[in-house]
Amino acid sequence: MINVRIAVLSGKGGTGKTIVSVNMAAVAEESTYIDCDVEEPNGHLFFKPRDLGTEEVFVRIPLLDDQLCDGCRRCVDFCRFNALAYVNNRLIVFDDVCHSCGGCVMFCPQQALSEKSKVIGEIRKGVSGGVSVITGRLNTGEASGVPIIKRLLTYIPRSPKPVFIDCPPGSACIVMESIKDADYCILVAEPTTFGVHNLNMVCELVKLFGKPHGVLLNKCLDAYNPAEDYCVRNEIKILGRIPFDKALGRLNSYARIPVRESEKYRELFKALLHTVTKEVRDETVVNP
Amino acid sequence: MRIALPVEDKSMESTICQSFGRAPYFLIYDTESQESVFLDNQGAVSQGGAGIKAAQTIVDSKVKALLTPRCGEQAASVLSAANIKIYRTTNDSIRDNIEALTNGTLVLLDEIHAGFHNHRGR
Structure with missing residues (x-):
């Protein structure tokens, strides 16, 4: 039952x-x-x-490897919650805005983004x-x-x-x-x-x-x-x-x-x- | 100097928008050549992070200063990473504020609000 x-x-x-x-x-x-x-x-x-x-x-949020990012901005354009910005040749990640969809990590052609856990x-x-x-x-x-x-x-x-x-x-x-x-x-x-x-x-x-x-x-x-x-x-x-x-x-x-x-x-x-x-x-x- | 202002319509006779992140358009103005370009603000219709999206548009326009009545903290952090100065507008007239900036009477916006998050159906 x-x-x-x-x-x-x-x-x-x-x-x-x-x-x-x-x-x-x-x-x-x-x-x-x-x-x-x-x-x-x-x-x-x-x-x-x-x-x-x-x-x-936990939720999974993106973790950036600055060395690998080539500034293609695919992640910035993908994120519908605008949790990422690209300024002065540097990617900024807004952890609090992220909805943990994992899309940015999936679409990064340079594998510059991975995931980390956040409680x-x-x-x-x-x-x-x-x-x-x-x-x-x-x-x-x-x-x-x-x-x-x-x-x-x-x-x-x-x-x-x-x-x-x-x-x-x-x-x-x-x-x-x-x-x-x-x-x-x-x-x-x-x-x-x-x-x-x-x-x-x-x-x-x-x-x-x-x-x-x-x-x-x-x-x-x-x-x-x-x-x-x-x-x-x-x-x-x-x-x-x-x-x-x-x-x-x-x-x-x-x-x-x-x-x-x-x-x-x-x-x-x-x-x-x-x-x-x-x-x-x-x-x-x-x-x- | 290239500057940006959040505006209600695509016209120099329009008014300054009270919101930065949710402003419908941005005026990009060159104080030397007096050229004006109006950009759509994609942040205006975004689900969240409107200020970040709007600030990204401003950064990509290669301006040196933003003239706005208010600015949220996430937008401010994007703008400051790009070394863009944020000035507080004194009324809603585009021309008045551009003139005040040229005369050196506009002051920097020192009050950054915590944002109006969570009001779009999260």
């Missing part, structure tokens, strides 16, 4: 991706939680996992109860977390345990990479006009990727909810509602996991997990 991979995303930060993915992973009991929000991973603050080791993540972050493995906690962390100042996410997703175990992918906010490359292998996407939304604008962006993204998806309405009040209205108008499945609750906020601010402490939230997330699992199963029947 292959495991179900559920990505949790939202158009903006602070909507509740981490609280949702952490609690779903915790309520599933035997599961894998992968923190792809590599610029500010915080799922580990809740799980406080027992450390099982760290792996560094851009790390992956930390740990365990908390029955949850495997895998955290990616991008070093400060690095341009792109995509290589770390690619590596993170290789940690998905071959077991029937469900996988919860805590995505970075927004809808850029780094989010696309995080949802690429997901079977289902949970979009967390806030009941504000701004929240709807961002929800719309991630909706477009998951549709573009052809991912089955549903919306979880967070911070719900007894008032008009523009995010709910958006879902109704666009015929998007509403997976559940989390109330705007001070008790929940307090547990969260002390980095506690509500489903491990509150019966009410255990039931809420259990129901959510059940709904999502059913959605994924139905989807597999329709689109095997």
Whole structure:
């Protein structure tokens, strides 16, 4: 049996991706939680996992041998990110601009360019109860977390345990990479006009990727909810509602996991997990 | 002396562009012969590293000075490797600034910003 991979995303930060993915992973009991929000991973603050080791993540960047470069500029012309410049008979390489495609090395007729490794972050493995906690962390100042996410997703175990992918906010490359292998996407939304604008962006993204998806309405009040209205108008499945609750906020601010402490939230997330699992199963029947 | 300016259009009556890396065109101007040539800036449409690409165009034009309202650090490092001086423009008029340079009243740009990276869908 292959495991179900559920990505949790939202158009903006602070909507509740981490609280949702952490609690779903915790309520599933035997599961894998992968923190792809590599610029500010915080799922580990809740799980406080027992450390099982760290792996560094590298990218390959060009290394120049000045003696061999004859100034043909093929690398400068090739690089679409403009990571290379040729000035005063000398090639300049901008390491931070490089996207590690390797093209400059491949096309250099003089073999003046080779590759060197550069550490851009790390992956930390740990365990908390029955949850495997895998955290990616991008070093400060690095341009792109995509290589770390690619590596993170290789940690998905071959077991029937469900996988919860805590995505970075927004809808850029780094989010696309995080949802690429997901079977289902949970979009967390806030009941504000701004929240709807961002929800719309991630909706477009998951549709573009052809991912089955549903919306979880967070911070719900007894008032008009523009995010709910958006879902109704666009015929998007509403997976559940989390109330705007001070008790929940307090547990969260002390980095506690509500489903491990509150019966009410255990039931809420259990129901959510059940709904999502059913959605994924139905989807597999329709689109095997 | 050959100098360069980021400009909005291919005309001496056009205005100086507020961005260096993303300027649509560059004016290459010879202060002695008063000849002007307009170049397309390929950096304007590039995915990333616009400042580097723009600076490469300026370097290849064999100018001695760049007159610009602002300049990012990556572009500045390319320009400084080519010993090109960067002057700060005082308004958006091409002629005013060329005149100020000839009169020796333009000052060097001392504020190099860290760039506006990551805003093009990385």
